[in-house]
Amino acid sequence: MADEGIGKILKVALGVCIFCSVFVATAAVGLKGIQERNKKLDKVKNILLAGDLYTNNEEIEKIYTDYIEPVMIDLTTGEAVGEDIFNDKFNIGTFDIKVMAEDPEYGQAIPAKQDLAHIKRRPKYMVVYLVKKDDAIDKIILPMYGKGLWSTMYGFLALGSDLKTIRGLTFYEHGETPGLGGEIENPRWRKTWDGKLAFDDAGNVIITVIKGKVVPGRPEASHQVDGLSGATITTRGVDQLMKYWLGENGYGPFLSRMRRGNSDEQV
Numbered sequence: 001m002a003d004e005g006i007g008k009i010l011k012v013a014l015g016v017c018i019f020c021s022v023f024v025a026t027a028a029v030g031l032k033g034i035q036e037r038n039k040k041l042d043k044v045k046n047i048l049l050a051g052d053l054y055t056n057n058e059e060i061e062k063i064y065t066d067y068i069e070p071v072m073i074d075l076t077t078g079e080a081v082g083e084d085i086f087n088d089k090f091n092i093g094t095f096d097i098k099v100m101a102e103d104p105e106y107g108q109a110i111p112a113k114q115d116l117a118h119i120k121r122r123p124k125y126m127v128v129y130l131v132k133k134d135d136a137i138d139k140i141i142l143p144m145y146g147k148g149l150w151s152t153m154y155g156f157l158a159l160g161s162d163l164k165t166i167r168g169l170t171f172y173e174h175g176e177t178p179g180l181g182g183e184i185e186n187p188r189w190r191k192t193w194d195g196k197l198a199f200d201d202a203g204n205v206i207i208t209v210i211k212g213k214v215v216p217g218r219p220e221a222s223h224q225v226d227g228l229s230g231a232t233i234t235t236r237g238v239d240q241l242m243k244y245w246l247g248e249n250g251y252g253p254f255l256s257r258m259r260r261g262n263s264d265e266q267v
């Protein structure tokens with residue numbers, strides 16, 4: 001009699017386990033699509049935030065289509081590449097930095113000496129985002145990534161049309177500690193980047209995230225940003241990823257081409 005009772009309990013327990021695992025598995029598969037879409041939307045939201053174009057979640061796709069022109073560039077030459085070389089794996093619509101960096105054909109190893117951002121690999125091509133205003137380029141949004149303390153931090157930097165002044169910064173993916181390194185997401189800190197000089201007149205990268213606070217009024221304050229307190233390693237990571245991506249081994253060739261284009265227009 002007692003054995004029968006235990007048997008029943010085990011059967012019910014087994015039934016509950018099977019039901020729960022089927023339920024969780026179905027929910028996980030069913031929600032995957034929604035999660036992917038939300039991840040994409042969050043990335044687009046961060047492009048808009050960097051470009052100071054974000055208003056609300058309902059308008060994200062419309063504003064993106066109205067104001068942003070994505071362009072695929074070859075990082076080595078800095079040239080824009082045409083749709084003729086796109087295929088199912090390589091195109092603007094599905095471009096994913098992580099996938100492309102690891103791809104044997106579309107990614108490349110970064111020589112250790114050049115690897116200031118400590119990322120080891122990068123895509124050979126990147127999608128940059130031109131913010132258009134009255135048919136002219138108002139800002140250029142550059143995707144960037146680099147190692148922090150715990151994670152690789154992925155973000156966007158917006159440069160003004162002078163190609164020197166920083167107009168915005170966002171991070172959309174990282175695993176730094178909330179309240180410490182995670183403060184890279186804090187809008188107050190992000191705002192302090194607005195108006196800082198990324199380059200000097202000779203085109204050298206001068207933006208620097210310092211340890212501690214910038215002293216206002218000093219000449220170097222124009223290209224310095226406060227470090228995050230208690231997060232020196234994350235802060236150094238942000239500083240180094242800026243130096244890599246803005247430098248000659250990052251977007252340097254692309255920015256030189258753009259500068260030449262700008263000065264040709266002025267002639």
Ligand SMILES: Cc1cc2nc3c(=O)[nH]c(=O)nc-3n(C[C@H](O)[C@H](O)[C@H](O)COP(=O)(O)O)c2cc1C
Binds near residue numbers: 177178182228231235
């Ligand atoms: C639980 C824990 C989480 C931490 N998270 C971070 C972090 O996300 N980023 C960071 O730079 N330092 C983090 N730190 C602190 C570092 O270990 C290191 O002490 C710090 O970067 C030194 O910064 P400071 O010179 O501004 O104090 C963390 C420390 C602990 C104990």
